[in-house]
Amino acid sequence: MAVTKDSIIKALSTVDDPDFKKDLVTLNMIQDVSIDGNAVYFTVVLTTPACPLKEIIKNDCINAIHQQVDKDLQVFPNMTSNVTSTRSTAPLLPNVRNIIAIGSGKGGVGKSTVTANLAVSLAQQGAKVGLIDADIFGPSIPTMFNCEAEQPEVKQVNGKNIIVPIEQYGIKLISIGFLTPPDNAVVWRGPMASSALKQFIGDTDWGELDYLLIDLPPGTSDIHLTLVQTIPVTGAVVVTTPQKVALADAKKAIGMFKQPQINVPILGLVENMAYFTPAELPDNKYFIFGEGGGYKMSEEYDIPFLGQMPLVQSIRESGDSGYPTAMKEGPSADAFKDLAQKLARQVAIRNASIAGTKTVEMTS
Amino acid sequence: MAVTKDSIIKALSTVDDPDFKKDLVTLNMIQDVSIDGNAVYFTVVLTTPACPLKEIIKNDCINAIHQQVDKDLQVFPNMTSNVTSTRSTAPLLPNVRNIIAIGSGKGGVGKSTVTANLAVSLAQQGAKVGLIDADIFGPSIPTMFNCEAEQPEVKQVNGKNIIVPIEQYGIKLISIGFLTPPDNAVVWRGPMASSALKQFIGDTDWGELDYLLIDLPPGTSDIHLTLVQTIPVTGAVVVTTPQKVALADAKKAIGMFKQPQINVPILGLVENMAYFTPAELPDNKYFIFGEGGGYKMSEEYDIPFLGQMPLVQSIRESGDSGYPTAMKEGPSADAFKDLAQKLARQVAIRNASIAGTKTVEMTS
Numbered sequence: 001m002a003v004t005k006d007s008i009i010k011a012l013s014t015v016d017d018p019d020f021k022k023d024l025v026t027l028n029m030i031q032d033v034s035i036d037g038n039a040v041y042f043t044v045v046l047t048t049p050a051c052p053l054k055e056i057i058k059n060d061c062i063n064a065i066h067q068q069v070d071k072d073l074q075v076f077p078n079m080t081s082n083v084t085s086t087r088s089t090a091p092l093l094p095n096v097r098n099i100i101a102i103g104s105g106k107g108g109v110g111k112s113t114v115t116a117n118l119a120v121s122l123a124q125q126g127a128k129v130g131l132i133d134a135d136i137f138g139p140s141i142p143t144m145f146n147c148e149a150e151q152p153e154v155k156q157v158n159g160k161n162i163i164v165p166i167e168q169y170g171i172k173l174i175s176i177g178f179l180t181p182p183d184n185a186v187v188w189r190g191p192m193a194s195s196a197l198k199q200f201i202g203d204t205d206w207g208e209l210d211y212l213l214i215d216l217p218p219g220t221s222d223i224h225l226t227l228v229q230t231i232p233v234t235g236a237v238v239v240t241t242p243q244k245v246a247l248a249d250a251k252k253a254i255g256m257f258k259q260p261q262i263n264v265p266i267l268g269l270v271e272n273m274a275y276f277t278p279a280e281l282p283d284n285k286y287f288i289f290g291e292g293g294g295y296k297m298s299e300e301y302d303i304p305f306l307g308q309m310p311l312v313q314s315i316r317e318s319g320d321s322g323y324p325t326a327m328k329e330g331p332s333a334d335a336f337k338d339l340a341q342k343l344a345r346q347v348a349i350r351n352a353s354i355a356g357t358k359t360v361e362m363t364s
Numbered sequence: 365m366a367v368t369k370d371s372i373i374k375a376l377s378t379v380d381d382p383d384f385k386k387d388l389v390t391l392n393m394i395q396d397v398s399i400d401g402n403a404v405y406f407t408v409v410l411t412t413p414a415c416p417l418k419e420i421i422k423n424d425c426i427n428a429i430h431q432q433v434d435k436d437l438q439v440f441p442n443m444t445s446n447v448t449s450t451r452s453t454a455p456l457l458p459n460v461r462n463i464i465a466i467g468s469g470k471g472g473v474g475k476s477t478v479t480a481n482l483a484v485s486l487a488q489q490g491a492k493v494g495l496i497d498a499d500i501f502g503p504s505i506p507t508m509f510n511c512e513a514e515q516p517e518v519k520q521v522n523g524k525n526i527i528v529p530i531e532q533y534g535i536k537l538i539s540i541g542f543l544t545p546p547d548n549a550v551v552w553r554g555p556m557a558s559s560a561l562k563q564f565i566g567d568t569d570w571g572e573l574d575y576l577l578i579d580l581p582p583g584t585s586d587i588h589l590t591l592v593q594t595i596p597v598t599g600a601v602v603v604t605t606p607q608k609v610a611l612a613d614a615k616k617a618i619g620m621f622k623q624p625q626i627n628v629p630i631l632g633l634v635e636n637m638a639y640f641t642p643a644e645l646p647d648n649k650y651f652i653f654g655e656g657g658g659y660k661m662s663e664e665y666d667i668p669f670l671g672q673m674p675l676v677q678s679i680r681e682s683g684d685s686g687y688p689t690a691m692k693e694g695p696s697a698d699a700f701k702d703l704a705q706k707l708a709r710q711v712a713i714r715n716a717s718i719a720g721t722k723t724v725e726m727t728s
Contacts, residue, residue, distance in 0.1 A: 105549075106502050107582040108472010112609065137583030138470050138616065140609040182612060185469075185584040185620035190554035193585065218471040218582050219501030220549040221557065244684035245476065245504040248546060252502065256549035278642060278650055286642055288677050290684065313652050320608035320654065 003070055005033045008040055011068040015060045018053055019349050024061070032078075039074045040065060046081040047348035048210070049126030052341035054079055083127065083210040084348055086356035090232050092201065095208045096130070098234040098347050100267065101227060103257075105249030107218035110272040111239045112140040113319050114309065114339075115215040120326040121333075121340035123170045127210040130165065132200045133175030134227065135217040136186055136193040142177035145169065146322020152178050155205070163204045169327060172209070174200045190222030197226050211347070218249070220256040228262050228360040235267035235350050235357075237306070237343065242271060242293035250294075254301055262360055267346040268306035269298040270339065276311040285310075306342045309335060367434055369397050372404055375432040379424045382417055383713050388425070396442075403438045404429060410445040411712035412574070413490030416705035418443055447491065447574040448712055450720035454596050456565065459572045460494070462598040462711050464631065465591060467621075469613030471582035474636040475603045476504040477683050478673065478703075479579040484690040485697075485704035487534045491574040494529065496564045497539030498591065499581040500550055500557040506541035509533065510686020516542050519569070527568045533691060536573070538564045554586030561590050575711070582613070584620040589724070592626050596721040599631035599714050601670070601707065606635060606657035614658075618665055626724055631710040632670035633662040634703065640675040649674075670706045673699060 013025035024030050024044065033042040044057060051057075062075045085097035093099070102118075104111040115131065123129045133141035142148040145168045152174065153164040165172035176196055180186055186193075206212060214233075217223050227233065236257045240250035250269070257264040271294025275285040288311065298305035309315075315332050318325035326336040377389035388394050388408065397406040408421060415421075426439045449461035457463070466482075468475040479495065487493045497505035506512040509532045516538065517528040529536035540560055544550055550557075570576060578597075581587050591597065600621045604614035614633070621628040635658025639649040652675065662669040673679075679696050682689040690700040 106472055108470055108605075108610070137585055138609075138613040140612070143609050143612060183615050183619055185616035185623070187584045187589065187620050187623065187626075189586050189589060220551045221501055222553050222586075225551065225553060241472075243680060245502075245507050246472070248504070248507060249502040251547050252549035255547055256551050259549070259551065262551075276640060276650070276652065278645070278648065280645065280648070281642070284642065284644070286640070286677065288640065288675060289680060311652060313650065316607060316653060 003035055003040070003073065005035065007069050008033050008035070008042065008065060011064045012042070012061055014068065015057070015064050017057065019345060020352055024057070038072065039076060041076045041078065043078040043080055046079065047084045047351070048344035049081040049083070050122055050341045050344035051081065052338070052345055081126070084351040086234065086351050087232060090356070092231050093206060093212070096206055096212045097210050098351070099212045099214065099231060100343070100347065101214045101216055101233050101236045101264065102239065103216040103224070103236060103253045104218060104239045105220065105251070105253035106240070106246045107138070109239050109241045109246050110309070112144060112215050113315060114239050114270055114272055115213050116141065116144040116319065116324045117326040117336040118340050118343060119171050119213050120169055120324045121336045122211055122344065124326070125337070125340065127344070128208060129170070130172040130206050130209045130212040132212065132214045133173070133177065134197050134200070134214050134223050136176045136188065136196055136223065137217060139175045139177035141173060141175045141215060144319045144322060144324060145171070145173055147173070148177065148182060150178055161203065163199065165204055165206065172206065174204055194222050194226035197223055198230055201231050220252055224256060225360070228264060230359070232357040232359050233264050234347060235265040237267050237270060238303070239270045239272055240294050240297070241273045242287065242290040244290065244293070246289070247293050247297055250297065254303070264357055265350050265354055266303050267343060267350060268304040269294055270306050271295060271308045273311040274308040304342070304346050306346070307335065307339045309339070367399055367404070367437065369399065371433050372397050372399070372406065372429060375428045376406070376425055378432065379421065379428050381421065383709060384716055388421070402436065403440060405440050405442065407442040407444055410443065411448045411715070412708035413445040413447070414486055414705045414708035415445065416702070416709055445490070448715040450598065450715050450718075451596060454720070456595050457570060457576070460570055460576045461574050462715070463576045463578065463595060464707070464711065465578045465580055465597050465600045465628065466603065467580040467588070467600060467617045468582060468603045469584065469615070469617035470604070470610045471502070473603050473605045473610050474673070476508060476579050477679060478603050478634055478636055479577050480505065480508040480683065480688045481690040481700040482704050482707060483535050483577050484533055484688045485700045486575055486708065488690070489701070489704065491708070492572060493534070494536040494570050494573045494576040496576065496578045497537070497541065498561050498564070498578050498587050500540045500552065500560055500587065501581060503539045503541035505537060505539045505579060507686060508683045508688060509535070509537055511537070512541065512546060514542055525567065527563065529568055529570065536570065538568055558586050558590035561587055562594055565594050584616055588620060592628060592724040594723070596723050597628050598711060598721065599629040601631050601634060602667070603634045603636055604658050604661070605637045606651065606654035608654065608657070610653070611657050611661055614661065618667070628721055629714050629718055630667050631707060631714060632668040633658055634670050635659060635672045637675040638672040668706070668710050670710070671699065671703045673703070
């Protein structure tokens, strides 16, 4: 077969994206095909820089061209991404492509640790990431990002005060912890807390982002209602431990997101503190909080299972010291990379299959 | 010395209560002295049935009589208790002698586990105990007491609906979990949650209690403000893990109770999940969440340190299965007995030294 743009495109139209079950050409993922002697260049535009299928798709493209056009061609796919969104016409933050709420129902299951590491891992893979610490009464994000002493600047835009998020490790961050002294309790009733969250969303200079993660507080109350009433949320992640009382609260969180009037798609479930392995007994898994409860729940509720994170002392230490474990090399960082990729994939699947989430009307 | 009532009382007036630094006679703790031949009988009225000094005081009494009256007397002290209170003139629940709020700031530190086991341990030592699960959005108490399917009866008293608490293991319990289906999220803004708590306090038939424990939700918001605005609270216990982000939130909880307008005395701090010991390596302590942070904080804030509870799989399993570990025999039950005694002692010291807490005025 003659080596022409058309023959290359025809070959690539036999390569399917495994998630979307359609070929790359139909999906508009192939751009800038060019041929220079024996070399073929083209760009594959993935739906996320954290695409877990990147290598598979790349190899499938090369193989298709070798098999269907010429086995001696040198094929140079340029793997890029353009994160998909259902939010481009949203009234608030249309330049934030995806808003992901991370909840748990129960506190202390490691929701902030998971959120911080997901943010770092997504950013390391090339995504533009922001993080709102919506836990007004127990903000952990400033500690986990080693920026407890930072104070955000405020600038005037069209006569309005706009908060400039703190940028740390390439991630834009906002937290009540930046605005109040660490030892002071913020003893507020719901409306005050809700108004802080509204400022974090609407009066903060987020710019363009691929993913804005929102670390929710425990429970299912004011902050949660305010979030879904303020802005359309792309989807939610639920974090749990295998412990029965944590699973019970995770069910409540799932129940909240699934309520017909709230209706936020659930992108997946993370089982945290799944087991503990002491350094001296690397083959022993201590299921301190019970075994496999998160996985079972994801099956029962038909929710994607994003992964099982062990209880690792170094993950906790990294959080306490302000350098999320995902920034380091090793099995914990790899596990979070895998988690981030699975989440990014679910976001892309969600965007391709469901219309944008609607803001919940203010009835309660 | 002749054996007379007076000589017995004189001898007992040399025995000090180590906590109150006064003698038992001055403290009105000696009653019903009688002599029958060679036998001496009297009643020692302690400030709590869970008095950790019970055996010491008993032996001190016997020794004082042997040394100062007659070494051949048979001495039979009857150790009883009358739990002290600063609440006998309170407008709401004057028959509840002590109301103890158990908070943490951060969720998931084991607050409900500690509360459930404290309740069981106090009851086992002879106290009348009630427990309000004030975690409206993540009630764990029904699971921990194996009574998830129970539904409280409602009776009419003076034309008002009064909830009859569920009684399990000798403890009176109330929880939103008894009133809503387990999978349903209670998605309420603060005022609805506050009104549930007010019912649990004011519209529930608590009868006479020595200790009413209140398992608070994480955070420092509506429920916490409603509690201190509804009823004078005897004191608060703060539970934390040694993890930095948990300690940070525990500081916020302490800060809340210490706010001048709230001003609830802090009875003590519990460090939970202090370390993990695998059964195969009984000498190894894994400080998964960090080492000694709770103790250090209690020193820094000058708060009684009630104890350090290890992360023990059986404690979690007991909670999930509905039989608190304090009901069983073994080191975990002993540790909770010790914790309960230390708490009861701090309540007695608080009642002897500080006037009753005032209800907070409704300003926020």
